[in-house]
Amino acid sequence: MVVAEALIRWILAAMPPHLACFNPSCGQRYPLSEIVYSCGACGSLLEVANSFADVDPETLRATWRMRRSSLEKVDVSGVWRYREMLPFASDPDCIVTLPEGNTPLFDAPGAASYAGLESLQFKHQGYNPTASFKDNGMTAGVTQAKILGMRRVACVSTGNTSASMAAYAAAAGMQAVIFLPAGNIAYGKLAQALEYGALTIQVEANFDQILALVRELAAEIGIYLLNSVNPFRIEGQKSIAIEMLEQRGWSVPDWIVLPGGNLGNISALGKALRELREARLIEDMPRVAVVQAEGSAPFFRHFVEGGNLRPVSAPETLATAIRIGDPVSWHKAAFEVGSADGIVESVSEQQIADAKAVIGRCGIGCEPASAATLAGIRKLVRAGTIRESADVAGILTGHLLKDPDYVYHYHSGQLETPSGYHVQPQFGNPPVTVPNDRTRIAELLDRAAVGPFP
Numbered sequence: 001m002v003v004a005e006a007l008i009r010w011i012l013a014a015m016p017p018h019l020a021c022f023n024p025s026c027g028q029r030y031p032l033s034e035i036v037y038s039c040g041a042c043g044s045l046l047e048v049a050n051s052f053a054d055v056d057p058e059t060l061r062a063t064w065r066m067r068r069s070s071l072e073k074v075d076v077s078g079v080w081r082y083r084e085m086l087p088f089a090s091d092p093d094c095i096v097t098l099p100e101g102n103t104p105l106f107d108a109p110g111a112a113s114y115a116g117l118e119s120l121q122f123k124h125q126g127y128n129p130t131a132s133f134k135d136n137g138m139t140a141g142v143t144q145a146k147i148l149g150m151r152r153v154a155c156v157s158t159g160n161t162s163a164s165m166a167a168y169a170a171a172a173g174m175q176a177v178i179f180l181p182a183g184n185i186a187y188g189k190l191a192q193a194l195e196y197g198a199l200t201i202q203v204e205a206n207f208d209q210i211l212a213l214v215r216e217l218a219a220e221i222g223i224y225l226l227n228s229v230n231p232f233r234i235e236g237q238k239s240i241a242i243e244m245l246e247q248r249g250w251s252v253p254d255w256i257v258l259p260g261g262n263l264g265n266i267s268a269l270g271k272a273l274r275e276l277r278e279a280r281l282i283e284d285m286p287r288v289a290v291v292q293a294e295g296s297a298p299f300f301r302h303f304v305e306g307g308n309l310r311p312v313s314a315p316e317t318l319a320t321a322i323r324i325g326d327p328v329s330w331h332k333a334a335f336e337v338g339s340a341d342g343i344v345e346s347v348s349e350q351q352i353a354d355a356k357a358v359i360g361r362c363g364i365g366c367e368p369a370s371a372a373t374l375a376g377i378r379k380l381v382r383a384g385t386i387r388e389s390a391d392v393a394g395i396l397t398g399h400l401l402k403d404p405d406y407v408y409h410y411h412s413g414q415l416e417t418p419s420g421y422h423v424q425p426q427f428g429n430p431p432v433t434v435p436n437d438r439t440r441i442a443e444l445l446d447r448a449a450v451g452p453f454p
């Protein structure tokens with residue numbers, strides 16, 4: 001099944017970039033210039049179909065390497081440096097960049113030993129202009145909006161998508177419109193959107209109702225939608241894998257592990273790996289693992305039970321960036337997990353919280369959703385699925401400062417889920433209060449352990 005689908009996709013891709021229906025039994029195509037978010041014939045997701053059969057991998061590697069010393073803004077960007085892999089934006093003057101990407105690949109020995117691995121690397125997408133991997137995709141989505149001549153962009157989101165869209169719209173001189181379900185707000189991220197000047201509209205309806213309404217309005221009043229289904233955002237997010245492999249000297253890890261919410265990121269990762277292989281930049285596929293939070297794990301359940309994905313009606317997790325009950329990109333994600341011999345895992349709130357503190361103690365830090373990566377790796381090592389000596393690269397999706405309340409509550413022993421589960425901080429580090437007394441402070445410092453990782 002996967003092989004046949006892959007073959008059809010390969011045949012469809014052997015033509016200039018265009019939009020193709022992701023449903024292989026439909027195969028409807030649309031020009032890049034058409035404003036369309038899902039297939040008009042069958043309702044499936046669309047993807048940008050590219051052909052890389054004729055590229056020369058050595059020339060590409062040398063070109064990308066050389067661009068690292070260039071001062072041109074499109075070369076400085078860690079997305080557009082690899083623009084041969086994103087051929088939809090043929091005019092560099094349309095590119096909207098802040099610039100994004102160029103994120104570090106860390107060795108994290110403390111996290112490796114916590115997970116039971118000999119070594120572990122983290123690719124940290126929190127080091128982006130708005131501090132999440134959404135920037136890798138948004139630069140491409142807003143660039144496409146500019147190519148289409150749009151003046152307004154919109155999304156329905158309370159989180160990192162709105163923060164990122166607001167920034168790129170501002171950089172492009174467009175108006176950003178953010179729709180939020182009333183009373184469901186993540187303040188850190190909303191603060192970014194307000195500061196970047198987005199028009200923020202709270203609607204008294206749930207996420208799905210608002211999305212349906214915004215879709216109708218978008219066509220009527222000329223707004224380009226940049227929600228997670230947008231196929232150009234997926235194109236931009238491919239750069240996370242491309243840049244990581246370049247940083248590794250094109251050595252393919254055994255595993256790439258990442259958290260999953262709406263499942264756009266795994267869709268982009270899988271597409272990148274397939275295209276890099278088609279371009280002969282890599283020979284082997286790594287295996288992939290997608291990690292979900294237990295209270296919000298419809299894709300995990302689908303992976304275990306098969307059949308159609310059954311949405312979770314009241315998803316719950318403190319990792320708000322992956323609190324998604326009905327992931328829009330699950331068809332793509334299922335295909336990519338299948339092509340990369342991948343798996344899906346789920347982890348508890350306790351496991352996410354402790355893994356996050358461990359990443360912090362490596363001097364790295366991340367937002368809660370990102371820590372599902374390490375919690376998942378640890379679980380998979382313990383189960384024997386990932387070997388202790390495996391070469392593993394985890395993707396950290398967002399920055400530590402996205403959610404400071406969570407951090408303080410964890411370290412001070414006050415972290416609790418809405419359903420009343422109280423997290424026991426295994427690596428808690430609460431602030432200590434002392435009187436203004438030299439001797440007492442000296443005693444305290446004397447007793448405090450000085451040393452490496454616990």
Ligand SMILES: *Cc1c(COP(=O)(O)O)cnc(C)c1O
Nearest residue numbers: 160261262263264265321397398
């Ligand atoms: C959006 C987001 C995710 C989830 O990514 P999907 O593409 O929706 O699966 C995970 N972590 C962070 C920090 C995010 O912003």
Ligand SMILES: [Zn+2]
Nearest residue numbers: 021026039042
């Ligand atoms: Zn279709």
